[in-house]
Amino acid sequence: MKILITGGAGFIGSAVVRRAIADGHQVVNLDKLTYSANLENVASVADHPNYAFEQADVCDEAAMKAIFARHRPDAVMHLAAESHNDRAIEGPLDFVRSNVMGTAVLLEAARAHWMALSDARKAAFRFHHVSTDEVFGALGEDGEFTETTPYDPNSPYSASKAGADHLARAWARTYGMPIVLTNCSNNYGPFQFPEKLIPTVISRALEGKSIPVYGDGRQVRDWLHVDDHAEALLLVMTKGRLGETYCIGGDASKRNIEVIRMLCEHLDRMAPANTPHAEKITFVTDRPGHDFRYAIDSSKLEAELGWKPRMPLLAGLEDTVRWYVDNRDWVEGIRKRGFESERLGLVKA
Numbered sequence: 311m312k313i314l315i316t317g318g319a320g321f322i323g324s325a326v327v328r329r330a331i332a333d334g335h336q337v338v339n340l341d342k343l344t345y346s347a348n349l350e351n352v353a354s355v356a357d358h359p360n361y362a363f364e365q366a367d368v369c370d371e372a373a374m375k376a377i378f379a380r381h382r383p384d385a386v387m388h389l390a391a392e393s394h395n396d397r398a399i400e401g402p403l404d405f406v407r408s409n410v411m412g413t414a415v416l417l418e419a420a421r422a423h424w425m426a427l428s429d430a431r432k433a434a435f436r437f438h439h440v441s442t443d444e445v446f447g448a449l450g451e452d453g454e455f456t457e458t459t460p461y462d463p464n465s466p467y468s469a470s471k472a473g474a475d476h477l478a479r480a481w482a483r484t485y486g487m488p489i490v491l492t493n494c495s496n497n498y499g500p501f502q503f504p505e506k507l508i509p510t511v512i513s514r515a516l517e518g519k520s521i522p523v524y525g526d527g528r529q530v531r532d533w534l535h536v537d538d539h540a541e542a543l544l545l546v547m548t549k550g551r552l553g554e555t556y557c558i559g560g561d562a563s564k565r566n567i568e569v570i571r572m573l574c575e576h577l578d579r580m581a582p583a584n585t586p587h588a589e590k591i592t593f594v595t596d597r598p599g600h601d602f603r604y605a606i607d608s609s610k611l612e613a614e615l616g617w618k619p620r621m622p623l624l625a626g627l628e629d630t631v632r633w634y635v636d637n638r639d640w641v642e643g644i645r646k647r648g649f650e651s652e653r654l655g656l657v658k659a
Contacts, residue, residue: 314387315338321351322497328354337360340390369412378423448464465601493558493606496531515577516635532562533623542611545617560621
């Protein structure tokens, strides 16, 4: 298939691009190249004959129409989004524009393209909208999100993603668009931009700086390795039932403080300092609207498509720490591009 992947220079998007190329698909990587995007993430496939890159904003109607006309994709995987909660609190309208308006513009461009296809290509076309578990709000001490959990977003970011999800479903129900939707848990792995929890902890530790933790660090997240997620996304895109939603989780729920201590243990072995890295942990004021617990039930995806996460959390964290230790120049390159260093002082999740 020829797949148009939006946000393909980002963390999750680049993993999908690399996996799709490895699986034999043609890929058109559409990315605006905002602060968190990095073409180094797809350098391993940049010269592949099945790869093409388009720099454009999903909110640009003319650009979207032109890209669909130029490449005539068989499918769309929509991952482009503003995704960082702290930035959403500081500038919510940017998130509404990118995540809500951008999704609507892309859906309309895809619909016009789909309507003009031959009957055979029209029947095979798919639009995969990729979302987050944060649209469901927060859980208490027990329970898990499922495909039928009511939406209850608590932050500008999660509300904007919820809006995008509703738009995708509306285009399916109103126009008959062949849409599938996924909601995932927290991702981690190589190439993650250093403002999220795990790369922040690693980069701070490698620099000998303090490791700030929001609140008491008892917030719970279900951790999903990005390569497992990429595999699941492509499986849903190719074989998922149209009109359906699939939850994708890592089956690895841990409190933030537990994950941080696991990272510190790996760092003590791979990049030892004068004192154990865990002694650098400091607790700071929690952010507004910080959800307490997320956990995902992926049983529908397992039952229908046979997918289960492959990467155990302990091994995944070890591999991730090793990658950042071995690729310190990647983080340094981000700093040289102007990323505000003070943002690395906050732990994100």
